[in-house]
Amino acid sequence: MRALVTGAAGFAGCHLVRSLLADGCEVWGTLQAGHAPPAALRDARWLPMELASADSIAAAMREARPERVFHLAAQASVADSFVDPVATWEVNATGTLRLVSALPEGARLLFISSAEVYGAVPEDEQPIPESRPLRPTNPYAASKAAAEMAVVEAAARGVPAVIARSFSHTGPGQDGRFALSAFARQLAEIRAGRAEPVLRVGNLQARRDYLDVRDVVRAYRTLIERGEPGQAYNVGTGEAHSMAELVEMLVELSGTGARLETDPARFRPVDVPLLCGDASALRGLGWAPEIPLRRTLAELLEHEERALAAHAEAA
Known part of the structure; x- marks a missing residue:
């Protein structure tokens, strides 16, 4: 094909x-x-x-x-x-x-x-x-x-x-302009000792599928x-998670104990509070999600750590 x-x-x-x-x-x-x-x-x-x-x-x-x-x-x-x-x-x-x-x-x-x-x-x-x-x-x-x-x-x-x-x-390789990859990148820097243990975040109340x-x-x-x-x-999956929940999971996976600090620059002018999709039609075609969200976040964090290490070696 x-x-x-x-x-x-x-x-x-x-x-x-x-x-x-x-x-x-x-x-x-x-x-x-x-x-x-x-x-x-x-x-x-x-x-x-x-x-x-x-x-x-x-x-x-x-x-x-x-x-x-x-x-x-x-x-x-x-x-x-x-x-x-x-x-x-x-x-x-x-x-x-x-x-x-x-x-x-x-x-x-x-x-x-x-x-x-x-x-x-x-x-x-x-x-x-x-x-x-x-x-x-x-x-x-x-x-x-x-x-x-x-x-x-x-x-x-x-x-x-x-x-x-x-x-x-989300997942390994996502652009740092997007929330979870940006958080993972910050945590990778904290874990490597390149930043203070403070994770700068925007609106964590929004819930997403x-x-x-x-x-x-x-x-x-x-x-x-x-x-x-x-x-x-x-x-989608039909289940929504708050950004606060996902950030908490990322911090736990990182083992950094980073504290959160609100950054006004990370807020959108308009942020829909909840988006969760009914994917029954797609499931009817034989598809279903296979990868647990916790594994996704762990691999996202690992990717950012590898990218940070590779950048340091090249510098």
Whole structure:
């Protein structure tokens, strides 16, 4: 199978490429101009592609001639979307429309959306089903909701395109802009004696439905093969954990005894208090999560410690 993965050098993208290569797929990954492919994924084939350019997308499709397209590339930070909402829409919404328009005939598409599209949902109406109306509360979520409409419209014209609404996920290799990886990085520095035993945190009251990124990758592969075109599927567990609970677990795993200190800079302008997804439809396709959250956090912390040690050796 020939697969094209946009955003292949990103967090979930790297894990997806690794999974596809392990199964013998011919994998093409896209990169923004000036970016190098991850050293650990040299067996994939790499192409430049800019979502802001229809010509760039068309050239990548001609070169890769994919049978499956996993569209992960996005401006993925909620915080950054507040800084530049127009650029976020250009990449996430209009960029997705350009990509859908350039798909080779017969290629199946999985568009990676986000649970953020649901906005604030009353607790007594969660876990959230896919039938819930979309009420985005930040520019990132709004751009993803708009992109979904482009995918639904294409599916109505016969394009085999499916939507994955991903709830929160983490694991080894996540970007330090995201909460749990940032906390793990701080704890790795404390454990190495490079920082005082103080963990700087933002809003710990928010509750999220967290998955291991490797379970998410299995969900994506299930959906692109078995998902109903034009339909959206929640990718989650149906259980929510507060950030306070997850931070407590990370501190315990680190053995640092770090005390918490609130940092106003780590708060979002708008933070949905609870996001928890009903993934019954995805489970009905034969998928179920396999990796316990405690193991995920332990491996996230171990990854940050190894990265810190490698950086110290190279310095």
